[in-house]
Amino acid sequence: MNNNDSGNTVGALLGDKPFGNVLIVGLGMIGGSFAKALKERGLATLYGADRREGELALGVSTGVIDYPAELTEQCIANMDVIVLATPVRAMESVLLEIKPYLKASTLLTDVGSTKGSVVEAAKKVFGEVPANFIPSHPIAGAEKSGVLAANSQLFEKHMAIVTPLFDSDPSLLDRLHQLWAALGSDVVSMDVKHHDHVLASSSHLPHLLAYTLVDALANSERSQDVFKFAAGGFRDFTRIASSDPVMWRDVFLSNKEATLATLDLFTDRLAVMRAAIEQGDGAGMFGVFTRAKSARDHFLRLLEQRTAGQSKEVKPLSMTVSPASAIKGEIFLSGDKSLSHKAITLACLSSGVSHLSNIDLTGDVRITMQAFRDMGVVIEEISADQLRVHGVGLKGLKAPIAPINVHQSSAALHQLMPVLAGQDFPVTLVGEGELLSQPMKELFDLVRAMGGHVMTAAADCLPVSLAPSVPQTVSLVLKNGSKRLHGAALLAMLYSPEAGELRACKYGIAQTKALFAYFGLQVTLDEGVVRLDSAVPQGAQIKLPGDVTQTAWLALSAALTPGSRLAIENALVGDMASPYVPFLKKIGANVRLLGDHSTGFDQGRLEVAFAPLVGFDLSATEVYGLRNELALVCVAAAYASGVSVIRGLSDLPYYYEDRVLCLVDALTHFGIVCEYSAGQLTITGGIPLGGELDCAGDYRLALAMLALGLRSREMTRVNDCQALLEEFTELGSVAAQLGFHCAVVQ
Numbered sequence: 001m002n003n004n005d006s007g008n009t010v011g012a013l014l015g016d017k018p019f020g021n022v023l024i025v026g027l028g029m030i031g032g033s034f035a036k037a038l039k040e041r042g043l044a045t046l047y048g049a050d051r052r053e054g055e056l057a058l059g060v061s062t063g064v065i066d067y068p069a070e071l072t073e074q075c076i077a078n079m080d081v082i083v084l085a086t087p088v089r090a091m092e093s094v095l096l097e098i099k100p101y102l103k104a105s106t107l108l109t110d111v112g113s114t115k116g117s118v119v120e121a122a123k124k125v126f127g128e129v130p131a132n133f134i135p136s137h138p139i140a141g142a143e144k145s146g147v148l149a150a151n152s153q154l155f156e157k158h159m160a161i162v163t164p165l166f167d168s169d170p171s172l173l174d175r176l177h178q179l180w181a182a183l184g185s186d187v188v189s190m191d192v193k194h195h196d197h198v199l200a201s202s203s204h205l206p207h208l209l210a211y212t213l214v215d216a217l218a219n220s221e222r223s224q225d226v227f228k229f230a231a232g233g234f235r236d237f238t239r240i241a242s243s244d245p246v247m248w249r250d251v252f253l254s255n256k257e258a259t260l261a262t263l264d265l266f267t268d269r270l271a272v273m274r275a276a277i278e279q280g281d282g283a284g285m286f287g288v289f290t291r292a293k294s295a296r297d298h299f300l301r302l303l304e305q306r307t308a309g310q311s312k313e314v315k316p317l318s319m320t321v322s323p324a325s326a327i328k329g330e331i332f333l334s335g336d337k338s339l340s341h342k343a344i345t346l347a348c349l350s351s352g353v354s355h356l357s358n359i360d361l362t363g364d365v366r367i368t369m370q371a372f373r374d375m376g377v378v379i380e381e382i383s384a385d386q387l388r389v390h391g392v393g394l395k396g397l398k399a400p401i402a403p404i405n406v407h408q409s410s411a412a413l414h415q416l417m418p419v420l421a422g423q424d425f426p427v428t429l430v431g432e433g434e435l436l437s438q439p440m441k442e443l444f445d446l447v448r449a450m451g452g453h454v455m456t457a458a459a460d461c462l463p464v465s466l467a468p469s470v471p472q473t474v475s476l477v478l479k480n481g482s483k484r485l486h487g488a489a490l491l492a493m494l495y496s497p498e499a500g501e502l503r504a505c506k507y508g509i510a511q512t513k514a515l516f517a518y519f520g521l522q523v524t525l526d527e528g529v530v531r532l533d534s535a536v537p538q539g540a541q542i543k544l545p546g547d548v549t550q551t552a553w554l555a556l557s558a559a560l561t562p563g564s565r566l567a568i569e570n571a572l573v574g575d576m577a578s579p580y581v582p583f584l585k586k587i588g589a590n591v592r593l594l595g596d597h598s599t600g601f602d603q604g605r606l607e608v609a610f611a612p613l614v615g616f617d618l619s620a621t622e623v624y625g626l627r628n629e630l631a632l633v634c635v636a637a638a639y640a641s642g643v644s645v646i647r648g649l650s651d652l653p654y655y656y657e658d659r660v661l662c663l664v665d666a667l668t669h670f671g672i673v674c675e676y677s678a679g680q681l682t683i684t685g686g687i688p689l690g691g692e693l694d695c696a697g698d699y700r701l702a703l704a705m706l707a708l709g710l711r712s713r714e715m716t717r718v719n720d721c722q723a724l725l726e727e728f729t730e731l732g733s734v735a736a737q738l739g740f741h742c743a744v745v746q
């Protein structure tokens, strides 16, 4: 070892460099990248050992390491961290060499692609895995090898898996997390066996296929022409066949059981595809290709999000609105998100084909779609807002190959749980982020009421496994549940052996009733009891109406902005239309809703022009009917002449009242006089001042605050608009089309 500082204590060195002395054994592509990344960031003094002296010389001359080293006592005993980066089968001999000199305080880890074999090697050498040996594995790499391929950014925004063992030293484990995090990795913990199975499918099998494909073609009769005419597809598929043969031989020797399992599964699927080609089964092939395409597109989006750092940190977005000149134009609004979600679910569970148009395919609707695709449903995306869904029937879903991941979507979870509880196969649902710590007792109880077996590790939280069960007649009382839970209850009723019922339903069901009717299902509401006749949903053709909240917001915005002439071409008419439109009419707005109303999602043209608004007095019953749009009601009051009274607010569930109180703060901040007492709010109309507001991440509040800024004296800035932009993805283009002066600021 050529360490000039070898006389220094480890503590002193740690003071200079946070990770002290780090030795890499196997200074190739991964070991070199690790060393270079630490060295460039000034985080450690780097030593390298390799059986090829040439690699060490190159490592020093290219600045990847500080010093070449040998596995002597002087070296090993002086290290704070030792990283094994040789091919996995060479690790046992390295462990044998370092064993006599290894201190218990030194963190020993590795970067090998298999973990079970490395743990076995450690057991063989040490008798049991020492507490300071904690295996890890960066999920980043390349088809290159050798120290010259070292890349100091290789691990940034990639995952690093750590596989701690029961007896691993907690402070060294913490150090290992810090080490990978310092190189920019997202660190995740995994069980050794699970790691080897997952990686067998995600990494080992693809390498085997690429090597075998190239080898088979290279030895085929027409190999010269095959390579001559091979283009992008061949190159993309076979890039990894240029990887290091020693490394990959070691991987397959070390992870036999898991690779054979995934290979068998793949071979079976390949046989199915072979049969489909032989039998000219176009529909079968189409099904596989559409599902695979969408699974890959979904995976790429997740990867993009992660590499763009979005899943780590959500940047708060703000929006500004300048007093607009006028809102002018004709517009079609995209379909309601919650209806889109429900329509897709019903279409997947129907017999026959459904055609869904004006569907909102943004955000978590895609998570639900992906889950159904994973369970065998063919969903064709005909255009950005149209789907053709080949329904499989209520019990026709197929067991997914892997657990269903709802990511962070509670909406997707509520759609999927009752449907999965009704199937004849066991299934596991996993999630991510905050969703993992949210108790789902009410939803899980609902599944239990269906007769479902619900198994969770942490009480009523994700992940959850469902086992097939004998279905029970669904009879539920949902006094306090959310609207989503009520939606889930209706789906649960689909699986009830006899007509199910839901008591104490506190939400209007007009929209659900209409949606179910499209699929041939009859929902009735009688004295607070919702019933669903047992029937099999049938494929349907549905054109979803424009989003009701967006319609109400645009109508108010045009009504209070002089010079406005707005037409919304696909506003919902009839019973299901928002009561906000008649409310606007009542307070003097120039509003006309044109269109015949018979059944279902009938749509008409809503025309709005400016007119002065007049103060109003709303009873508790009217306020209940307008509960979703109360923030907009308050904005209307702020611009109306005279005093407006809004009654019965404290009779509403607390979150409606909270939203109104937030808006009252905003109005007061903008100089509008408000008084709130005993659930009654009075607002005296005036001219809002403008300024900065915070919508606390609430989509409806954000819209109301933007409307408030439309005629205020100064520009209005609304902070925390992330949820708004996720819900109303077309806000920018709608604003541009209608002449709003609305902009996003980071």
Ligand SMILES: NC(=O)c1ccc[n+]([C@@H]2O[C@H](COP(=O)([O-])OP(=O)(O)OC[C@H]3O[C@@H](n4cnc5c(N)ncnc54)[C@H](O)[C@@H]3O)[C@@H](O)[C@H]2O)c1
Residues within 6 Å of the ligand: 025, 026, 027, 028, 029, 030, 031, 049, 050, 051, 052, 055, 085, 086, 087, 088, 090, 093, 094, 111, 112, 113, 114, 137, 138, 139, 140, 141, 142, 143, 144, 145, 146, 147, 244, 247, 251
């Ligand atoms: N290549 C990838 O994409 C990738 C990704 C993640 C993890 N890994 C893992 O990282 C490790 C290294 O892979 P790589 O791609 O850097 O390979 P590489 O061939 O570039 O480097 C391996 C180095 O180890 C040295 N070596 C071999 N046996 C040795 C021994 N007994 N003592 C000392 N040195 C020895 C070799 O001389 C070589 O320099 C492997 O375990 C591999 O499974 C690779």
Ligand SMILES: O=C(O)C(=O)C[C@]1(C(=O)O)C=C[C@@H](O)C=C1
Residues within 6 Å of the ligand: 112, 113, 138, 139, 140, 141, 142, 143, 202, 203, 204, 240, 243
């Ligand atoms: O990107 C590549 O070339 C890789 O092969 C990297 C890859 C992988 O399969 O994803 C290879 C092996 C690993 O252990 C981890 C990552």
